[in-house]
Amino acid sequence: MYDQNNVFAxxxxxxxPCQQVYEDEGVFAFxxxxxxxxxxxxxxxxxxxxxxxxxxxxxxxxxxxNFFATVRKIAHSFGVEKTGYRLVMNHGADASQTVHxxxxxxxxxxxxxxxxxxxxxxx
Numbered sequence: 001m002y003d004q005n006n007v008f009a010x011x012x013x014x015x016x017p018c019q020q021v022y023e024d025e026g027v028f029a030f031x032x033x034x035x036x037x038x039x040x041x042x043x044x045x046x047x048x049x050x051x052x053x054x055x056x057x058x059x060x061x062x063x064x065x066n067f068f069a070t071v072r073k074i075a076h077s078f079g080v081e082k083t084g085y086r087l088v089m090n091h092g093a094d095a096s097q098t099v100h101x102x103x104x105x106x107x108x109x110x111x112x113x114x115x116x117x118x119x120x121x122x123x
Contacts, residue, residue: 008042028046051097080106
């Protein structure tokens, strides 16, 4: 069940301040408060979606398509398409999803290395 008091819902409602990057009728984006790269932006649908599965199952094809087109537009606004960027979406406990409002991390602005190190693959 969706928690309307999660931190991202409060940010979307502007109850908690953030460094906003983008907003339209369906998408809200802001700089991560603890960036893992020079460009680290969080992009959220404004609807009440807990996870990637929830969003893609329940938002509808048009909303999903518009969301990911907007993710691309935001990444390009930072110029990271020239050197590369990573999109990260965590789903559930094993992926370390800590806020249960679907969101995408855009990471870029430096070499990000491999996705997983060899020792992590064998845990």
